[in-house]
Amino acid sequence: MKKRSLLDNLFGVSLMYDAVLFIVMVSLAGVILLPALRNNIAIESSVEKHREHVVDEALYTFLVSRADCFDYKFCGDLIDDVAGSIGIDNSSGGLYESLTHWLLAHEQRHKTYATLLSEDLACQFRLPLSFLGTNRLNIFTGDYDRQLRNETKRFFSSLLGEKYRYNLTAWWHPIKGVPFGGEFSVGEHPPTKDCYVARSFFMMPYSPVLSLGNHTIIFTKYWLKHQLFSGDVGFGRSSIPAIANMTIIFENYTNGHPPYNIRENATRATKENLSTLVHGFLIGGIRNETNVTVFPGIVNITLTYGFEKIKNITKQFLDNALNQSFGEAVRTIDRLFGGLNTTVKDPLSQWILAELNTTIHMLLNGSFGSLDEAFDACETMIKEQVTALVKNYLDPYIETFVTSVFDVIDTIVDFTEMLIDWLFDRISLNKAEMMLTIWVVRE
Numbered sequence: 001m002k003k004r005s006l007l008d009n010l011f012g013v014s015l016m017y018d019a020v021l022f023i024v025m026v027s028l029a030g031v032i033l034l035p036a037l038r039n040n041i042a043i044e045s046s047v048e049k050h051r052e053h054v055v056d057e058a059l060y061t062f063l064v065s066r067a068d069c070f071d072y073k074f075c076g077d078l079i080d081d082v083a084g085s086i087g088i089d090n091s092s093g094g095l096y097e098s099l100t101h102w103l104l105a106h107e108q109r110h111k112t113y114a115t116l117l118s119e120d121l122a123c124q125f126r127l128p129l130s131f132l133g134t135n136r137l138n139i140f141t142g143d144y145d146r147q148l149r150n151e152t153k154r155f156f157s158s159l160l161g162e163k164y165r166y167n168l169t170a171w172w173h174p175i176k177g178v179p180f181g182g183e184f185s186v187g188e189h190p191p192t193k194d195c196y197v198a199r200s201f202f203m204m205p206y207s208p209v210l211s212l213g214n215h216t217i218i219f220t221k222y223w224l225k226h227q228l229f230s231g232d233v234g235f236g237r238s239s240i241p242a243i244a245n246m247t248i249i250f251e252n253y254t255n256g257h258p259p260y261n262i263r264e265n266a267t268r269a270t271k272e273n274l275s276t277l278v279h280g281f282l283i284g285g286i287r288n289e290t291n292v293t294v295f296p297g298i299v300n301i302t303l304t305y306g307f308e309k310i311k312n313i314t315k316q317f318l319d320n321a322l323n324q325s326f327g328e329a330v331r332t333i334d335r336l337f338g339g340l341n342t343t344v345k346d347p348l349s350q351w352i353l354a355e356l357n358t359t360i361h362m363l364l365n366g367s368f369g370s371l372d373e374a375f376d377a378c379e380t381m382i383k384e385q386v387t388a389l390v391k392n393y394l395d396p397y398i399e400t401f402v403t404s405v406f407d408v409i410d411t412i413v414d415f416t417e418m419l420i421d422w423l424f425d426r427i428s429l430n431k432a433e434m435m436l437t438i439w440v441v442r443e
Contacts, residue, residue: 121171
């Protein structure tokens, strides 16, 4: 074989040139495409995703985190006012703060913030109207609310640092769309743009089994269906007049019996009966044909379950009412404050009842022979206000529901299920909602 010189073998040199040229072309392409790969859209998209993750994680962390020791004073705001009115310095620590904290402080240990917040919302009794700049009827838990706000501020300030501002808002409205129940808000008012929002639901501290007077309520769809209907055949048979009337209307419409053979007549009559049923379900209670209450109503349940304790304070004489309700702590504070100012007998008891009296009288803009009468008038007024709001809120939904029923009336197998599902969609008795909003103030 003839030997060839390395210099004469040009094949390897050609491959090397090709490789170098390829590397140069890739490098040039990278230089040309680099601005496109690092444009503002890609960067902003990455930042947006990160901040959405931050707000989601912050809200979840708040819900599941536990406060090692959360304490508050029962009637804390009122007691500070009483002390100030009789000349006690309540603006700083010392003996006054130590005594009131020792006698009236309550501790909640190792509860999650979601639990503390749900308990706060459940006891506020906020009304769908305001008086003296507030719509909160429960005057005994103001310090609980204030301490929870302080704890929440410390939590988010530590978690988010100085880069973000935040607003946490939570609300519990037993009747959806009606501002009746409880509300909580911490932080600055958020701007109208460049905000990041996370939402979540959390459970309220209400058992599905409630005892109200002679009624035991098992708040489930099955229980309510059993209360409202005596059978499950066809459109359902019921001892409730409004439901019985709707059953007759549907049967006459499907069988072509006047006057309900005309859809306009049938829908109008159905809307009237459904409005009556919804009013009873949400507010005044549902009664059967013998005028026996089978379901007391959502507003009645809420007021009775929480507000009855406040109402019972005034049902006995002044000397015993608060002592029996609140125990030795109130008696001790009365003796302590009475000893400091002998011109006032039972200053704390007197002040609490006076605050209740003033609150309700301002709310109702009238005078009554007793606080018991004022409470009854207050409940009536609340129901009237909620009724007006419910009517404005629910009329469009009733219209839509009735229209949908008549659109599929020939194929309805069980109207009872359809009605029960629709009623439960209007309420949120055991579930509250929370929204966290953050926005950047420092890059």
